[in-house]
Amino acid sequence: MRTFALAGNPNCGKTTLFNALTGSSAHVGNWPGVTVDKREGVYKGAGENVAIVDLPGIYSLSPYTPEEVISRNYILDEKPDGIINIVDATNLERNLYLTTQILECDVPVIIALNMMDEVKKSGDKIDVKAIEKTLGVPVVEISALRKTGIKELMQRAVSMPKQRKGETVLKDALHKQLETACAYYEAEGVASPLFHAVKLLENDEIEVKRKGADKVLKSAAADVDMEAVIADERYKYISGSLAGAKVKAQKDVLTKSDKIDKVLTHRVWAIPIFIVILFFIFHLTFSENLFYLNGFTEGQAWMPSLVELGLATEEDGPNNFGVEILAIFYDGAVFSPGVILTNFLNLFLDHISDGVVTLMGNGGAAEWATGLVGDGxxxxxxxxxxxxxxILVLFLFFSILEDTGYMARIAFVLDRIFRRFGLSGRAFMPMIMGFGCSVPAAINTRTLADEKERTATIRVIPFFSCGAKLPILTAVAGGIVMAFGVGNADVITFCMYLLGICTAVVCVLLMRNTTLKGETPPFIMELPTYHAPSFKNLMLHLWDKTKHFVKKAFTIIFASTIIIWLFSHLSWDWHYLPDEEMQNSIIASVGMLLQPVFTPLGFGSQLGQFGWVFAVAAITGLIAKENVIATFTTLSICIMAYAGEGTEEGVEELAGIIQLITADAGISQREFVAALIAFIAFNMTTIPCFAACATAKAELAKGKFKWTLLFWLAVSYIVSAMVYTIGAYIWPLAIWFVVIALVVTFIVLRNIGKFDIMKIFKRRKSK
Amino acid sequence: MNKLLSDFTVGESGKIIKVGGEGRIRRRLFDMGVTPGAELTMRKKAPLGDPIEITLRGYELTLRKDEAACVEVELK
Known part of the structure; x- marks a missing residue:
């Protein structure tokens, strides 16, 4: 099977074309650099099957970012049968800059001129034939989004000659120098000698290291700023050869994109708008009081609950199926779309679960089997x-922000703030992606060229609470509200997200001033044009996410719930224990053993005989964060059966267990609420799930991973200890304050001792 | 009149004369099309005054003032 590689600038529609070719649901986004690893698929429409490799988006083949290195090595070492160079027709000049470099390799190249529909819409004209003639390789007009021209593209790609000699646009300007450099590489027997020769003249990091290369460079390019000359020549060639090929229409002064941009990056309104957008996203996803229709506080509430309307009773729930459906949308307040969808799915799942258990009971299944299937x-x-x-609703909103191009603007707006912490605005993208899932977020850090910035970013990504941690937040917050009738689940959730962000900020500051010191990396980035998100792309995003989540639910979580159920119903001598004797189970004794470790965090020994549930939940969370709540549900159903409370369902399990522990351990409400919030904080900031750990290990430089694990443990322990002690007693605030002051003073003194004190003083003055 | 890009005010445009800086930053600027001879227009500043946004070779590029200080431009 022949292999073709897709190469092109970031954000030129490469991944969209990849999807159109292979029918896969690879991730697509309107952010420069979303594809950060190469992906493969198969195109079946050209008579023969053709393998398609999607390379990361790059601006150049210089080896300064990991993506550039991946693409360059692929083209040079893996020797694909051809390269499909995607060129964004709306931005020809800069896109063709990469083309001029690709053409220097000894590989067949075909150019896919993408977004031609946009060009035509704006009234511009591009003479495709003229470009084809100038560049000497086939050029095909396509629209990856509308899937036009793709068949022709692939047919011409397949029928290209199997060999092609590299050509350069620099041959007139740098004839002599290139000859010298080429001779050197040809003598060395290197493939694509022309490409290497040009790169050597550009003073390329990799080429200069080659033995004897520096001598060649010196003789060929004595004292001339070749880097500038070459870049200049490339662009000169492009604008020269395009002069006849592109006709620009008379443009309005402001395009639609400009008008949108004027508002969204407004000097005064940009940041407030961003905050409002974030608030609405969270409100529409989590709120149980949509748009505050039912008033802002408890006192303003005027909508009657279903019980008050006489449609449901406290004991038996809704009177009939119709009310059950109504309860999805409304119960004392109108719910947000996120909550409505959740209620809907839960209603469905509850009925399945009830049905299965009833069926098993009727069929005469053993008590333990019904328990294992139903509860476990x-x-x-x-x-x-x-x-x-x-999770999907939240993810949908973030996908929209990404697809429309707003994310890149957020980086632009926030860069000034990020720089203060020694990061660039680009680090914002992986961080905000962390709200969805840490795995793609950690991979996305490859768009950060600076190694130290990458390490720091990867380490704090888990603090941006991911979708899987959301259930912990909503369930525990919901449990607190239900058990004690205090607070507001919305506000608690929002505050926990903020706490995660603050932790990340503090940690980045700490690392950039101690172990990961270094210059603030540059921020030179393209701002893509705004466009309406494609419905299909959004659905692909969501489908991907759903698949991933469901797969995880039925593999890792499935296995761990069974294991947890077994260990909680088996004693050390492998006897089955009914729910009532769970205190003697393996898991209980392990949990009790570990319980004292969590005492400073509030969910340790002070929670009494049932407190071990928290310890076990925190530990199972290391496998997958969804496990935390799964564990609670599995264990609490059993515990409550033991305590004679009767089984309840949904988020109420947590409320139930909270009430049970309060009564049992006799701790104050305030201490317990602090402990529960500390528990959320611990799970949010501790070692992430297996998948995220594996990704972090792969993305981090060698030897950094074990320190990262330790870092996560330490941070989560300290943060939740702070939350608990301050929340429960206030006075430890003074101690923490002193500790923090001491640490800061120590770091500052150390850094000053290392650098010249005058230099720092001067730097501050010059600012 | 020559001016550093970092000193531009919104709306000013000109032709790039020289690109300074070193190593990575310079390479990156070249790769993004910031080369001598290219024409650019300063579009706007971020709400906090930095970075800036310029139009160059038909697209929008953002860079910080520190990096813009490497670019010398002849005012139009």
Whole structure:
């Protein structure tokens, strides 16, 4: 099977073309650099099957960012049968800069002129034939989004000659120098000698290291600023050869994109608008009081609940199926779309679960089997699946922000703030992606060229609470509100997100001033044109996410719920224990053993005989964060059966167990609320799930991973200890304050001792 | 009149004369089309005054003032 590689600038529609060619659901976004690893697929429409490799988006083949290195090495070492160079027709000049470099390699090249529909819409004209003639390789007009021209592109790609000799646009300007450099590489027997020769003249990091290369460079390019000359020549060639090929229409002074941009990056309004957008996203996803229709506080509430309307009773729930449906949308307040979808799915899952248990009971299944299936497997998995709608809604909003091009503007707006912490605005993207999932977020850090910035970013990504941690937040927050009737689940959730962000900021500051010191990396980035998000792309995003989540629910979580159920119903001598004797189970004794470790965090020994549930939940969370709530559900159903409370369902399990522990351990409400929030904080900031750890390990430089694990443990322990002690007693605030002051003073003194004190003083003055 | 890009005010445009800086930053500027001879227009400043946005070779590029200080431009 022949292999073709897709290469092109970031954000030129490469991944869209890849999807159109292979029918896969690879991730697409309107952010420079979303594809950060190469992906493969198969195109079947050209008579023969053709393998398609999607390379990361790059501006150049210089080896300064990891993506550039990946693409360059692929083209040079893997020797694909051809390169499909995608060129964004709306931005020909800069896109063809990369083309001029690709053409220097000894590989067949075909150019896919993408977004021609946009060009035509704006009234511009591009003479495709003229470009084809100038560049000497086939050029095909396509629209990846509308899937036009793709068949022709692939047919011409397949029928290209199998060999092609590299050509350069620099041959007139740098004839002599190139000859010298080429001779050197030809003598060395290197493939694509022309490409290497040009790169050597450009003073390329990799080429200069080659033995004997520096001598060649010196003789060929004595004292001339070749880097500038070459870049200049390339662009000169492009503008020269395009002069006849592109006809620009008379443009309005302001395009639509400019008008939108004027508002969204406004000097005064940009940041408030961003905050409002974030607030609405969270409100529409989580709020149980949509647009505050039912008033802002408890006192203003005027809408009657279903019980008050006489449609439901406290004991038996809704009177009939119709009310059950109504309860999805409304119960004392109108719900947000996220909550409505969640309720809908939960109603469905509850009925399945009930049905299965009833069926098994009627069929005469053993008590332990019904328990394992009903409480263990279905209970755990459904508890997790029930949160899928909210995760998807949140993810949908972030995908829209990404697809429209707004994310890049946020980086632009926030860069000044990020720089203060020694990062660039680009680090914002992986961080905000962290709200969805840490895995793609960690991979996305490859768009950061600076190694130290990358390490720092990867380490704090888990603090941006991911979708899987959301159930912990909503369930525990919901549990607090339900058990004590205090607070507001919305506000608690929002504050926990803020706490995560603050932790990340403090940690970045700390690292950039101690172990990861270095210059603030540059911020030179393209701002893509705004465009309406494509519905299909959005659905692909969501489908991808759903697949991933469901797969996880039925593999890792499925396995761990079974294991947890077994360990909680087996004693050390492998005897089955009914729910009532769970205190003697393996898991209980392990949990009790570990309980004292969590005492400073509030969810340790002080929670009494049932407190071990928290310890176990925190540990199972290391496998997958969804496990935390799955564990609670599995364990609490059993515990409550033991305590004679009767089984309850949904988020109420947590409320139930909270009430039970309060009564049992006799701790004050305030201490317990602090402990529960500390528990959320711990899970949010501790070692992330298996998948995220594996990705972090792969993305971090060698030897950094074990320190990263330790870092996560330390941070989560300290943060939740702070939350608990301050929340429960206030006075430890003074101690923490002193500790922080000491640490800051120490770091500052150390840094000053290392650098010249006058230099720092001067730097501050010059600012 | 020559001026550093970092000293531009919104709306000013000109032709690039020289690109300074070193190594990575310079390479990156070249790769993004910031080369001598290219024409650019300063579009706007970020709400906090930095970075800046310029139009260059038909697209929008953002860079910080520190990096813009490497670019010398002949005012139009």
């Amino acid at each position: 497997i279905l209970g755990g998995i459904f508890a997790v699946l029930g949160f899928l709608p909210q």
